[in-house]
Amino acid sequence: MSKKVIIIGAGPGGLTCAMLLAHQGYDVTIYEKEDRVGGRNAAITIDGYTFDTGPTFLMMTFVLREMFKMAGKELDDYCKVTPLDPMYKLAFPDKELWPTSDHNKMHEQIQAFSGKSEKGFVDFLNRERIRFDKMYPCLQRPYDKISSLCSLTLLKALPHLSLGRSLYDVLGDYFLDEQLKIAFTFQAKYLGMSPWECPGLFTMIPYVEHRFGIDHVEGGLSRISDAMAEVCQEKGASIKLNTEVQKIVVYNGCAKGVVLNNGQEELADAVVINADFGYAMEKLFDEGVITKWTPQKLENKKYSCSTFMLYLGLDKLFDEPHHQIIFANDYKANINDIVSYNSPSEDMSIYVRNASITDKTLAPEGHSALYVLVPVANNKSTASWSDQDTKVYRDKVIKRIEERSSMKNLEEHITVEKVITPSDWQDTHNLFLGSTFNLGHNLTQMLNLRPHNKFEEVDNCYIVGGGTHPGSGLPTIYESGRISAKAIMKDI
Numbered sequence: 193m194s195k196k197v198i199i200i201g202a203g204p205g206g207l208t209c210a211m212l213l214a215h216q217g218y219d220v221t222i223y224e225k226e227d228r229v230g231g232r233n234a235a236i237t238i239d240g241y242t243f244d245t246g247p248t249f250l251m252m253t254f255v256l257r258e259m260f261k262m263a264g265k266e267l268d269d270y271c272k273v274t275p276l277d278p279m280y281k282l283a284f285p286d287k288e289l290w291p292t293s294d295h296n297k298m299h300e301q302i303q304a305f306s307g308k309s310e311k312g313f314v315d316f317l318n319r320e321r322i323r324f325d326k327m328y329p330c331l332q333r334p335y336d337k338i339s340s341l342c343s344l345t346l347l348k349a350l351p352h353l354s355l356g357r358s359l360y361d362v363l364g365d366y367f368l369d370e371q372l373k374i375a376f377t378f379q380a381k382y383l384g385m386s387p388w389e390c391p392g393l394f395t396m397i398p399y400v401e402h403r404f405g406i407d408h409v410e411g412g413l414s415r416i417s418d419a420m421a422e423v424c425q426e427k428g429a430s431i432k433l434n435t436e437v438q439k440i441v442v443y444n445g446c447a448k449g450v451v452l453n454n455g456q457e458e459l460a461d462a463v464v465i466n467a468d469f470g471y472a473m474e475k476l477f478d479e480g481v482i483t484k485w486t487p488q489k490l491e492n493k494k495y496s497c498s499t500f501m502l503y504l505g506l507d508k509l510f511d512e513p514h515h516q517i518i519f520a521n522d523y524k525a526n527i528n529d530i531v532s533y534n535s536p537s538e539d540m541s542i543y544v545r546n547a548s549i550t551d552k553t554l555a556p557e558g559h560s561a562l563y564v565l566v567p568v569a570n571n572k573s574t575a576s577w578s579d580q581d582t583k584v585y586r587d588k589v590i591k592r593i594e595e596r597s598s599m600k601n602l603e604e605h606i607t608v609e610k611v612i613t614p615s616d617w618q619d620t621h622n623l624f625l626g627s628t629f630n631l632g633h634n635l636t637q638m639l640n641l642r643p644h645n646k647f648e649e650v651d652n653c654y655i656v657g658g659g660t661h662p663g664s665g666l667p668t669i670y671e672s673g674r675i676s677a678k679a680i681m682k683d684i
């Protein structure tokens with residue numbers, strides 16, 4: 193008889209793990225509390241407009257292709273993937289940069305942008321290629337035991353870790369112009385971190401953009417989760433929506449199954465947690481079961497920032513790029529507000545995604561679906577997100593977009609609108625402290641020091657998603673699904 197695996201949550205991590213296990217003949221059931229799959233990668237649909245809840249940048253698509261192949265499928269049979277070039281617009285207060293993965297064009301643009309004799313781009317490509325090729329294999333294996341830190345793969349990567357240096361220190365060195373330094377290091381925000389604190393080894397994020405480019409999926413990146421769910425079902429896995437797991441049943445230190453919101457108990461040979469790690473430690477185990485990840489220890493960990501989100505259905509399509517980042521006038525002060533848990537910056541940075549410029553399926557004809565993300569402090573901050581304070585901040589964000597882009601009368605064109613605040617991320621999406629990118633990626637919370645894929649406190653219990661190794665971001669989350677699926681195949 194097939195071994196039974198229960199997965200809590202149908203986010204990208206849970207779906208990857210389910211797809212791989214179901215293909216190998218495991219009897220997989222996913223319980224998802226929402227009425228749709230995808231988690232933070234689900235679609236939000238309102239009156240004919242489709243928005244991605246979270247991820248909009250698809251990088252290293254080859255990792256996703258590998259996951260489909262390992263499940264006996266082809267990604268391109270399910271999703272229409274198109275590269276974006278230029279990748280995005282960076283709007284500084286006084287000038288613009290349009291990063292492209294065409295290296296010659298990028299090199300020319302850098303010279304014109306800086307006005308200084310910038311020679312570092314070629315060095316950036318050459319040296320960071322070596323670092324990436326050494327580092328990435330380290331992210332594809334588990335670090336469940338101290339001895340795993342002695343693996344040859346990791347030892348070979350050690351000289352490339354840039355220990356003690358930040359992303360800004362390492363990549364800033366390639367460029368003379370301050371704004372160029374920011375153009376190659378702001379990507380720390382993809383992990384919800386500051387470029388001045390993010391460990392230097394994360395040079396791989398800006399590097400993979402320039403090496404492999406950024407892709408879009410027609411219909412939005414949520415299509416990926418839908419496609420994974422289709423594969424799971426084709427392989428015989430069962431996905432139960434609107435079904436919240438209340439507890440993980442643990443007997444003699446071993447996970448035996450789950451209790452659902454209707455009180456029903458479901459037994460399994462293994463339980464996989466895709467729900468946010470901090471939330472799971474706080475809510476999914478009976479008192480006394482978890483001794484290492486105590487409330488005190490969870491509190492003391494570092495967490496990513498949160499985000500203030502606007503999803504705007506517009507009755508027109510603005511001639512603005514697919515992805516753009518509008519930088520604060522004083523970017524460093526803005527980042528400092530976020531990492532110091534201050535109130536949301538008045539001088540904020542804003543990411544605006546105008547995907548309808550390339551994808552007509554996201555809104556009714558002539559209309560567009562605009563996605564706005566403002567990085568803000570997580571809920572360690574005492575900032576208020578009451579209805580009134582939310583409305584005040586929302587108005588400031590819209591005004592800033594009107595001032596700093598060609599969307600001068602944006603407000604007049606809004607026909608539908610949805611807001612997600614840090615409080616909503618915590619209360620509705622079950623994210624500890626509303627940290628949208630999970631536990632921070634400080635060196636003290638990486639590899640063996642991050643919650644293990646094979647959960648260290650309870651046998652037959654595994655973790656997938658942004659809260660475990662290798663970390664937040666779609667490619668690494670897919671890797672976490674693969675690492676945990678392989679561990680289950682080996683153990684059970």
Ligand SMILES: Cc1cc2nc3c(=O)[nH]c(=O)nc-3n(C[C@H](O)[C@H](O)[C@H](O)COP(=O)(O)OP(=O)(O)OC[C@H]3O[C@@H](n4cnc5c(N)ncnc54)[C@H](O)[C@@H]3O)c2cc1C
Nearest residue numbers: 201203204205225231232246247248249437467657658666
């Ligand atoms: C605003 C935002 C923008 C982002 N942008 C990018 C990007 O551009 N590129 C990128 O690579 N990454 C991005 N990310 C990061 C990351 O890729 C996504 O957050 C990703 O969806 C996380 O996947 P996951 O599997 O860890 O968890 P989730 O997507 O959060 O899935 C967890 C699932 O568990 C379910 N769940 C929780 N509790 C229970 C319970 N008790 N019972 C049953 N189900 C439960 C949830 O409903 C959810 O469906 C972004 C994230 C956010 C929030």
